[in-house]
Structures are given as structure tokens and as C-alpha cells.
Amino acid sequence: MGYEAVYRRSIEDPEGYWAEFAAELHWFKPWDRVLDNSNPPFTRWFVGGETNLCYNAVDRHALGGRRGQAALIWESAETGQSRTLTYFELYREVNRLAGLFHNLGVRKGDRVIIYMPMVPEAIFAMLACVRIGAIHSVVFGGFSVTSLASRIDDAEPVLIVTADAGMRKGQPVPLKEIVDKALEEANTDSVRDVLVLNRGIVPVELKKGRDLDWYEQLAKRGERYIEPARMLSTDPSYILYTSGTTGKPKGVVRDTGGYMVALYASMSTIYNCGDGDVFWSTSDIGWVVGHSYIVYAPLLKGVPTVVYEGRPDRPDP
Template sequence: MGSYEEIFRSSVEDRERFWLDAAGAIDWATPPTQALDESNPPFYRWFPDGELNVAYNALDRHVEAGRGEQAALIYDSPVTDTKRTYTYAQLRDEVAAFAGVLRDLGVSKGDRVVVYMPMVPEAAIAMLACARLGAVHSVVFGGFAAKELAVRIDDAQPTVVVSASCGIEGKRVIEYKPLLDKAIELATHKPAKRVILQRPQAEAAMGEDDVDWASAVAEAAPADPVPVKATDPLYVLYTSGTTGKPKGVVRDSGGYAVALAWSMPNVYDVGPGQTIFTASDVGWVVGHSYIVYAPLLAGATTVLYEGKPVGTPDAGQFWRVMSEYGVRSMFTAPTAFRALKKEDPDGEFARKYDLSGLKYLFLAGERLDPETYRWASKLLDIPVIDHWWQTETGWPIVANPAGIELLPVKPGSPTRPLPGWDIQVLDGDGKPVPAGTDGAIVAKLPLPPGAFPTLWNDDERFLKSYMSAFEGYYLTGDGGHLDEDGYVFVMGRTDDVINVAGHRLSTGGMEEVLASHPDVAECAVIGVTDQMKGQIPRGFVVLKAGVDTSAEGYEEKLRGELVAMVRDQVGAVASLKDVAIVDGLPKTRSGKILRKTMRGIADGTDESVPSTIDDASVLDTLRPVLRKE
């Protein structure tokens, strides 16, 4: 296969040949003759003359190749005590049947379908059914509140919404149907129909626009795969923006399929018939790429797990899953392993299971702290591979490519750029900085296949948010440095998006909620370091003049109201539990709140007073609150 250096060099020196060769791993209705269309930068398009169907590549072709009886998807749900295995043939038939349901409800090529579901096989089936029809799915994380769902419905304008009667968080049953009903009430766009999967844990009351999943599937004729252009969108996935309004990341069909098919053997060292267990959620990009699409494109077996790493029913569930299904590679967020470490520091649960089949542990979604890295490495005695990527990129930017060769590990680094990713670190003037010097991490254009070509119906925001800071480069929003060996060190976000247990959330969105309270004059939300979740939000509010605070328990009552508002309008996933009432917020002379300075003081990483501050005394007053003295 060649060494990392050889493969990376070939991707840079002969990009056209490299990616056309990689496209050979996909079955095309019309094979591409051109890899990259560079006619309208920075709106690059991959495989512009190719046509394919991604669901056909994920399912039908494996059945036609004689591997229909191999396990495709394993559903394991300790929270409902359910296990179910779908072969490739069974999953293809389920997807074709549900695609027939969507077709009969008026969904056709290019239409959008919002999927608002818990971690159940039907979520993956709905995604693949959309892909089979050439429709565009937009999965919304089941932990989001009605307001967040409504915003996404208005932006995507779906023909149909697919949901379930409930989801399960730990021991709590969360009814989804009331949240969906409220979202549609709030939304300007009204989807024609809603398909509801009834779950026994909580049955939903059905309305006239609601369609029962099971009944509809029983009556529908299966749908055939519909070829689409490689440049046609496969899905839209919303990610947090600094303004609070989510950004609809577009994923194309052909480039994404090629990139994921390349990544499975080369990055994760997983091939046909082997098993990958990605402990994430289908509502996030990791779930899209490495629970659903990549494993199935590669002909592997994927585990879809409903539950948490601990407490369902004990801290041994991850180890049980790995042992029971012969998992070769596991992929999750560092938060999950911090939880395991806290619950079972000596690894007693892990030693109860045969983990001899596990070859790699991949961690991503947030910074991997050295202590968690050392604990997992010692416990498992296998390569623990940190790697870095984003919703916008769709697959890893920087990794230790296990399927090519394992490079020497440097704790704190997700290792080196993968083929197609020309990663550089620039200063504020757009000049490269010396090795070891922090700056803005950027990727030279064009981005490789699989990365987003634009934002949904918002080319202008795509340019402003990602392509305008440094001409010819994609601004990742992360800061860090390269060392003398070309290893990448990602130190954290340079914007106001925080990472809570691997979930990217906008502090701006939380601030909008806090500011809507009638007693609040202004506010700020910052992300501070948390030992378990990586980061958690802390809120600071300044009250309006004239607010009567003399009533007994006023401040405690206000804090409770603010926390409840964020939970109701953003969702429990925000994890905002700490709101301080303060006299003022530190600002620049132009009136911008110094959130970065506040973060530095709260984390103890930077106590300096910026020269741009308007009134240093405000910061002096706030410092004990930030430090929690």
C-alpha cells in the first residue's frame, strides 16, 4: 500500500489521479472522468460528471456480491434490554420499504426530510431511505428542544418529518411527539406529513397529519435506488454558529462516498466483514459518517448503541459490546472514557470481558487530555488514536493512519494531516508561523472530497464564516501549532463555539435565551474547562436598572428560571447549570465583551488585563466570581 509519506505526497502531487483511483472503490451509475471542478473557487466540486446512489453502494451492491447474509447493523440497547441484528439483505429490504413510504408521501429527488429520532435502527433506515430516493435528509439530534428543531425545519423546509414517540436518556423517557408538535407550531414552514415510530416505552397520540411507521411500511411497495449527480446533496447537518443561528452544512453525494470508503481501511483499518463500534449519536457528524455511511460503504458491520458508557446498567457496557460482537475498532469521544475512568478507575469491568479482538481505540470530538490517554493505553494495551475533524469536514483532517502505518505517538497531537489536507498555521496577517508557534489552523484550498462544498441556501455565510479570513484557505476556527515533524497540535476554538462532551454548541445561542428574560440587561456565556465533559458553559447576567431584588430568594429563583429557559429552548445537552448575577461585564472600548479574557481567568490560564479594556475595575470586581473564590 505504501508508506504514509508516499501516499500523502501522491495526493498532493497528482490530486486528480489520486482521487479518481480512490473513486474506484465506489459503484457508479456513470463513472466520473474528472476528479475536481475548479472553475468557480472557492466553490469546488468533486467528480462533477459522475452519477451514483449512495444507499445502493451501502447496501445493494454487497447483497449482489453474495454477502447478503453478513451482519450489516447490530442494534444494542441496554436501556431497553434489546438486541437486534440486521443482515445486509434485511437492511436493504427495510430501507427499500421505508423509501417506498416516503415516496408515497410525496418525497422525491432533491426534497428534504427532517429526521428527529433517538438511537434506534429506524434512524439509520430513514437516512438511507432518503439517500435511496435521492432526497436530502437533515438529522436533528434528539436532545434538542422544540425551538431548535423549529429553526432547522424552517431552514431545511422538509416535505416530511420522521420521528419517534420517545427517546431514552439514562433512566428517563423523553417524549418526542410533544416536542415535535411544539416545533411545528413554532415553525413558519409546515411539513405535509410526519411519520412516527411508536416505541413501547411511551406511545404517542397521533394527529391527522401523522403516519404510523409500522402501518405505512406494511402497505408500501419497495422503492428502487435513484441515481443522482455526485455533486447533488446527500444531507444537510446543522452545526452551531457563533451568532446562535445554526449553519446548514451541505454534504455532497459522490465526494463523501469516496472519502469515507477511502478512510475505513486506511484510517480505521476496518474492512469487509469486520466490526466497528462508534459510540456517538446519529444526530452528530460522527454518527452520520462512522455509524451509518462509512461502515456500510466498506461492507463492514456497524454497532448502533443506545445508552451511556456508565449506568446502563453498569460501567461494563462498552466492554461487553466490544467482546460480544468482536469489535475491531472502537470510536468515541474522550468524555466517554473519562466517565469510564471515574466509575471504574482500576478497569475491573474491562477485565471481565475478552477484548482480544479489539485492535484500536479512536477518540475525537474534543481534546484528548494526556491523563485519559495514558489510562486507556495502559488498560487496553492497544494503540489509542486521537484524531481531529469537524462537522464541516465530514471525515478526519488529522489522524494516525492505522491502516497505512502507525506513526510515533506524541501525546496531545492527533498526529499528521491525511491525504488531501494541506494544513498550515497562520498569524493574523496570514503569514505562516514558525514550528511550535500557535496561530490559526487553516487548510489550503481546495478541500478534499467529503468536505462541505457550501452551506444550505447560504453561499454568502459560507464565504464570510470560512473562506474570507485568509484568501485561498479554509478557516477551521481552531487554534494551535505544527511541530518540526509536521505533527498538528490543536489547542482549542478561536470563536465562541464550545465543546461540551464532544457536542459543539453556540454560546451565542445560549446568550440569546438568557437575554430574553425580562430582568436581564446583558449577559455573556463562556466555556470553561471541565474534568468530565471537556468544557461546560457558565453564564453571567447583568440585571436591568430598577429590578427589585429585595424579595427573599430572588437570586436563586432567577438562576433557576434562566437554567430552565436554556434547557427548554436549547436542550439538556447544553449542560448550563451555572449562572452568576454580576454588576458588570468587562468590555473593550468599542463595547465588545471580553469573553476570551473571562475564559482565561476562569480556567486560570491567563490573568492578564488586556490593553483594549474600557474599565479595568469591572474585571477586578468580576475576577473572584470567575475564579469561584
Template structure:
């Protein structure tokens, strides 16, 4: 171990951006500081709205619902007689499709661009107006109706990020049916499982998806899944991507997309607010599918959230995600269209399609006002273009705000992003189950700044607490399990598809009267929330509970580290110790080449200085790449299992399964994974 003066000399030699003392100031906020935050960040508008949502939920959400058009008024705003199965706007009927499309056309906005599809992978840019969407949606709905789809039927959608996927979602809802979008990265086995569980009357699929270096043959995967499936749909509608790949249709079963759009248009079918809007299966669910069921009343919350949470009343919105995830459902499809703004669909990567300047090109070309993405996208951009050479080619003056969520964002990446984009990069927190933010800055209430490293303040409707294992409440600044007191606000998952008992057991039995987010964190005296990790990612080192996210934050401060994960690994003395896998950034221009051993020793010293010896941070190793899903999440749990020589089952959404071979070799350097079986896909 280096002595302090030696460490200081090496840090200076390798041009760290800040000294250790400055890093300590910027990287962490002490518990005392957190507990003593004043009221400077919150505003009277936010406080009034939030308190009313907790003390008078019926009055508050009754007003929110007025943003939509209802065909039948509700009998009562809230029915909490059977928790946790809370119902909102009971008896009220409306059509989500009408409010997302027809309403805007009727109000004179038919010529406004609703969707912009930007696909550098196919070298195309398409713009579709609200009137054009209405025509296609109503005709596709007419075809679905002729194939037996009615109110309550299921339609499974297996498509890439193209406008036709959104048209399929809206057409399904137009009939009062329930859609289930399956992420295009899922293989035949997972697709078959979802088909058998949802039992769709019709499946809508595309001939293929496009990746930077390959074509994913969706139709072939669908055919394989149906060959294995015990359930068969009445028909399949196939969208042929003729510019990329045209597939063969099965006579008598498959229908061409163009032929389906020849059907007569049909009107919207209103449904009760608590009827299902969609089923969304969480990733990695194979043997026991977990389908989040969302109520149709969710539409009112999404429309309201564009204005109050994201501060966007008009303009262009870009959620850089996929329709197969909850972000795609909420903020590529429904949220922007309900709010009457333009939604951008980007079919590409941050760095490889064809270069790291694409985010900035899109912002300039389509005049994007607000961007929502995941921290991994910025880490990729930072690694590929650290000096922003590509970014400087474009003008991003239209951009006002960037929002990040989905995983922990280290402070160095966030600060780099703010410098490059020139706007605030704001963290917020939500989950598939919530369907919209749980905590956020709430721009519409003029909360435009949040305490450092926090995820903002509870969004109106969420009464967030931090609880100890015995159920008692934590003091401000004390780490605990983050929970939300019942009743949960409208739009939250109403249940799991065909699994009410599992819904209660999974989320509500650990802390009666609360929804268990299964995230760990703390809350300040003024109500700001810090989410440090999934509860499983808090490791116990000789009795000290440490957040792996906090350790990653320190590691990613190193100027030569591009990406990193920290997991808990078994130790005979301390129980768990942190194990760090990091990716080194390639040297830029005339930079000196630094040895891996030097970086590793500096990381060990840096963690010791910034967190302390209690972290027992001594095991770090460089790897070529980290295992991540296509949504950008690191497979920390899989790495931790591998370190324990347990069988690892990889989700089919993993970006590159071969990465685990290098991970296994790296772990064996510390005596881990010696007898570990090869991961299963």
C-alpha cells in the same frame, strides 16, 4: 506558596503516580523536541500516497472513487474553477444507498449482520442483516415517494439512536433526496428553527428517546415545534417505541412506521456526485442556522477511510456517538455500511447503564475490532472504575485499536485507557466541516504510531499549514493557526445550506487560499500535527500565549482530579489569567480523604513546576460537576463568558443546566460573575 521541598513531600504523601520530574518528561514535549522528530513514525506507503494526493489529486482520487459502483462515469475528477466551491467527480452519477446496501446484497453478503443495536436502557439487542435493511429501506422510500419526496426534497429525521434512524437516512437518499438529522436532545425552539430553514417535505420521528433517568418525549417536542413553525411538512412518519412509550398520532398528518413499511419497494435514484447528500446543523445554531451541506461524493472517501485511516477491511466497528453528530453520519451510518462491515449502535452511557462495564461487555459480546469514542467517555470510566474492577469481568481480545477525537485528551487518561483496554489509543483530528479525519495515524498505510500528544499526520488530500496572524508560515514547532490549503479533498462540506456567502466569509476570508480550521496548533518537521485548542481557547497572559488544553493536561495528572477545564478570566494587570474548575475523584477503598484546599495548592505548585510562573496559575476551585453537552464537550466558552458577567446562552444539548448554579458560586469566590445574569437555555 509552598517551597519546593514542601511540595515534594506533599506529592509523596498523597501518592502521586510519578514524581514531578517524571511528570515533566511525560506531560510535555519541548518545541525543540517537536521540531527534531525524525522520520521513524511515517512509512514509505504513507509518504507515497500522501505526496501523490497533493501532486496528482486527479489521479489519486480517481482511483479512490473506483471503490464504489457508478451508474454514469465522471467527465473530470476535479473542477477547481470557482474556489472554495470545489467539485469532484464532475458529471459522475451514483446512489449512495445502492453502494451502502444493495451492492453488498448483490455480491452475496445479504445474510451478514449490518447493524447491531445494543440498548441496555430498554434491555434489547437487535441484529439486522444487509438483506433486511434493503427491504425496509426500499419500502420506506416507496412511502416517502408517495408523500411527495423527490430528488432534491428534504426529509428531517428526529430520532434516537435506533436502526430505524439509519433506515430513514438511507430511504431518503434512495430517492435522491436530502436528509437532515436533528439530534434528539434539541428542544422545540431549535427543532422549529431547523424545520423552517430546511423546509422538509416529510418529517420522520420517534415517539420517544430514553435516558438513564428519564424518557424524552420526542413526539410532544415535535408537535410543539410544528405549532410554532411557519413551515409545515406534508406528513410525519412516527416510529412507536412501544416497549417504552406510545404516542398519539395526529389524524391526516401522522403515519405509523409499520404502515409506512407496507409500501411497495422502489429502486435507487442515482444523483450527480456534487448534489447534496445531507444537511447537518451545527449545535447551538438558533437565530442563524448553520447547516453543513455534504456532497454525495463523500461516500467514496468514507468507504476508503475505513481501510486506509482505521485499518478495518472487515469485522465489527463501533463508533460510540449519536447519529445527530457528524461522527454518527460518517461512522455509524455511511462509512461502515459502504465498507461492508458491521456497525454497532449503543444506546447507553459509559457508566450508568447500568454500570461502568458496558463498554467492555459490548466489545466481548459483539466481538468489536475497532472502537471510536471521545476522551470524555474514558474520563467517566476512569472516575467510576479507576481500578478496572468491572472491565476485568470481560474479555476484549477481539479489540485491536481504539481511536479518539472530538476534544483534547490528557495524557494520563490516554495512558490509563491503553492499560485497561490493552490496545493502542490513537488520537486523530477532524471537524463537522471535514466529515472525516484531517489528521490521523493512517493505519492502512502502516502508520501505527504517532509522536506523543499529536493528532497524527495529514490524511491524504490535506495540505496542512500553521500560519501566523499576518499569514506567514510558522516554523516547525511554532504555534499558529492551523489551515488547509485549497483545493480541499472530496467529501469536505461543499457549502452551507442556502448560505454560499456565509460559507466563504466564515472559513476562507481570514487566510485567502486556505480553509481556516479555527484551531490552534503546530506542525513538526516531519509533518505531524499537534492541535492544542480552538483558537478562542488560547489565552494571552501578559503577552504569553498559553493553551488551556496544556494547562488542563497538567491538572488532570493529579491523582485526585477526575475532570477539569481551564478558561481565560479577566485580570486588570495581565489581561487574562487561567481559571481552573476541577472535579475531585471520590476516595477509593481505604484511601485517605484529602481536603480541597490541599489539592488546589498542589495543582498550583504542579503547574508552576511543569509550565512555569509565566502561566500565572493561581485560581483553581473544586466544583461538583462540569457543564458538558451530551456529546461530551465542555462548555468552556460559556464558563469564560460567565467569568466576565456576560449573558450565557446554553445549548439545549447540555447534559445538566443546573450545574451552572454551582459554577457561578465557584467563580464568585474570585470576584467573577458577581453581576452575571442567569444563563438562558
């Protein structure tokens, strides 16, 4: 079917068109209605359906035919490091972290701020959140103390996930130090814990009673399977704030099912991706393109995704 015919069908029969893509994904409970447009512009998709974004992005492949296939390919031009994880390895890492989050009291509907560099652990954190039904809010690792503080005040997270530092243009960005200052500046007292990935880039001081070392905490708990939360299609999956260039940053909330199906469909209809392909979005997970096309869309489609730390012109123009 050619482009014009596909486009025409999507307009003339949107429910049938999108239902076909949705049927290729896993639903714990089928939807009652594909599209509810009774209160525009607040359209609701796959109303009554129950699913889980992490299950569809990870478990569906890790426990199936793509178990040993590459899921995530990390390259750091800043540190010279690289790492490749299969779907099953990603599944294990996400379950371990989801278990830790659960032990820290993070529950469905709680907000978690992720202020991380472009490392695999940032993707683990996003997937662990949606696995247990927590709402992640990723903050771009180049944002200032005040920018982070304003997002903390608005989202009122119970947990912040960060690292000692990121690297930009060969220079460390002290993320943990920025988190400390942002928490001093913020007005909310919602944050109970700060989980810190120590990459050994800059010295880190952990505040007793609040800060937790990533590796120590995971070592205490070992392997654990965490049942994916049954999320309504209309439940929120994440909050991402606008840049604030035209005023105060606004928290944009994405649903679960509609977002998931749209991304999954786009990998074939727009990008023509399938078996044997590798996908690289040069964005950052702090932006919506990074959420959608570094993390969720490629993993939903079963296509390896490249996570790149550094500018495209580093180490060489």
C-alpha cells in the same frame, strides 16, 4: 506503500489518488473530471458522474457476496433490546421505507427531517432518503422545541420522521411531543406528514390528516423494490446544522460523490478496516461523526456497524 509515500501522492496527484478509490464503488455514469477547483473554496468532485449513496452502502453488498453478513448491530443499554440485520435484511427494510416515502409524495430534492433516537429505524430513514434522492436533515434527539423549530423553518421539510420517545439515562425523552410543539412554533407550512415509530415508551396521540403510524403504513404496502435515484456526484446528500453555539445554526450541505469516496477511502487508509472487523463509533447520528462513521463509512466498506442507544457508561460505569 508507507504513510509518507501515500500522503505525498495524494498531494502531488490528487486526481489519480482519489480516482482509484472511486473506481472501487458503483457509478451509473462515470465522471468526466475528478476534480474541478476553478472556483475555490467550492471544490467539485467527480463532476458529471452519477451514483447513489444508498446503492453503494447497501445494494452493492446485499446483492453480492455479503448478502448474509451482518450490516447493522443495534444494542440498547436503555431498553435491554438488541437486533442484528444482515445486508439483505437492511436492503429490504430500506426499500420498504423508500417505497412509503415515495407514496407520501417525497421526491428528489425534497427535505426530510429525522428526529429519532438511536434505533435501526433512524438509519433506515437516512438510507431511504438518499435512495430516492431526498435530502435528509437529522436533528439530534436531545435538542429542544425551539432548536427543532428553527431547523424546520430553515429546511422546509415535507416530511418529519420521529418516534414516540427516546431514552436517556433511564428517562424517556418525548420526541413526538417535542415535534408537535415545534410545528406549532415554526413559521413554515411545508410539513405534510409526520411518520411516527411507536416504541411503546410513552402514550402518543396522532393528529388526523398529518400523523402516520410507522408500522401501520408499512403493513399496508408490503415489500417493494425502489430503483435508486441516479444522483449527480455534486448533488446534495444531506443537510446538517451546526450546533448554534456561536450564533444561529447554519445548514451545512454535503455532496454525494465526494463525500462517499472520502468516507470509503478513510476506512482503509485511516482505520485499516476490512473483512472480519466490526466498527463502533460512540457518536450519535445527530452529529456529523454519526452520519459518517455510524452510518455511511462502515456500510460503504462492508463492515458491520454498531448502533448503540445509551451512554457508554450505562448500565454500569
